Amino acid sequence: MDERTFVQGLARWFAGDRRLPVGIGDDAAVVRNPTGSSVLCCDPVVEGVHFTAAAPLHLVGRKAVNRNLSDLAAMGAVPDWLLVSLVLPRGLAAARRRQLLQGLRAAARQGRCQVVGGDVAVHDGPLVVTVTAIGHLAGRALTRAGARPGDTLHVTGPLGGAAAGHHLRFRPALREGAWLARHGAVHAAMDVSDGLLLDLATLLHASGGLGAELFADAVPIRTAARRRARGDHERALRAALGDGEDHVLLWTQAHGRALPAGGPLSARARRPIGRVVAEPGLWLCRQGRRERLQPQGYQHALAGR
């Protein structure tokens, strides 16, 4: 059983109701309170999984916050509040604890939100930092479920090679997400965390079982991925498609309906990297040929059946 199957099971297990317009399985939940809607998400970062013991702790704190802000961004939400749960390894030096807090605070400030609570525990195990982010909608919610055949596919930034440092240092695309949510031509969006192919497959599944063609020449490749590939373009492209931890936004938009000028999108982000098709599956298009792709990227393998 993989993480994806498990989370799909969770959505059935914890069934929602009318007060829950968007529940388990999207980047964040949208809940309807008597006085308005909130957008909620909660992701941990774990030593040995999301960062190594050698990672500077201010970057770990930053990542812990920004992973969650990226999820809010993908919903078109604006962050307001953060809660931080720290499970610290026994004996963690005060200076390193302070670095962690510095990173948490700096990322909160950059995201214009505030740490308002949480908890701390000490154990004989790895560092676990779990951040909860609570925000509000700038307009409508951008879910994964709205893609339609013919939509063009877009990403806010380059992909691949995040392990070289980007995975700790990325900036969540908050401005882009809030801007995209204001435009009806945008049909679906999500945060690219597990890798473009895997996340795209999730989006297409959530949109009723569609497929997509990616344009090989249009997929933007991060410099770190090119560098690591040492001139092997195919290898760099595979890294862009599968590495993950990019934390850019992937969105789909109505074919032929350009988004208005201005706003935070780069010219590159406005150019399609592919298109949605009715036939389920993923394809890579280059030089007139169409090659089948397998969804691959990062998944937590869960043991047992």
Place this chain on the structure above:
Amino acid sequence: MDERTFVQGLARWFAGDRRLPVGIGDDAAVVRNPTGSSVLCCDPVVEGVHFTAAAPLHLVGRKAVNRNLSDLAAMGAVPDWLLVSLVLPRGLAAARRRQLLQGLRAAARQGRCQVVGGDVAVHDGPLVVTVTAIGHLAGRALTRAGARPGDTLHVTGPLGGAAAGHHLRFRPALREGAWLARHGAVHAAMDVSDGLLLDLATLLHASGGLGAELFADAVPIRTAARRRARGDHERALRAALGDGEDHVLLWTQAHGRALPAGGPLSARARRPIGRVVAEPGLWLCRQGRRERLQPQGYQHALAGR
């Protein structure tokens, strides 16, 4: 450095503003949104710290939720939404995963709230379940900061010996908290998690540096603590004062102002277990004598300076 000092430092580190009526250092945060207030808290439960590897996982799930609901109860808040972050040990059997989810769901149902999101990761370490609870205020917020000299002290239930099973099976005092929040005679409240003495000291500190006298004959002792003390009343009393994980509510109320009849409080809870005094410190009163007490209970010791 202990957990208490660390959390006090955090309150300064992550300074609040007007939109934050209650920030770091209380049972939960109260945040003011344009459309209303929310009450937020987030506590982890960690294998080896909050439960042993032998604990049935449905009880671990239950505790993970109820620790947080107890924090909301202590604010006089009503729970609405839960987020669950699971860091699972690699190889955890599917049946045990299912038990954990059963416990989470059962506790959510009993608390009349709903799991709407979260995340799952797998690692080579202990099970960490971090629940975030989001609620709304039934009336005003019950903080730790409102105690006044002369107030009587009360608890919603008996204390001590929680390790024998209560720490996994307690029910959060949600009805009591919401009821207490409706009565102006109630000045301060908190969840007893670290032990009566330690938590009382926290409440008195938050209320501007007050003290308290506890009435030895009035402190209610849980049967498990009596049984474990084998007839040694002094030992049973010490357990009630210091064991912790009771998750009853401790509150202070204006002297001479009885709460209205009816509601969820037991007759026992209406009888004072002590009183607040102006002089800082803790005392135990019995048979006309006053004996100084040291705040003691459960604290996470943090290494380093």
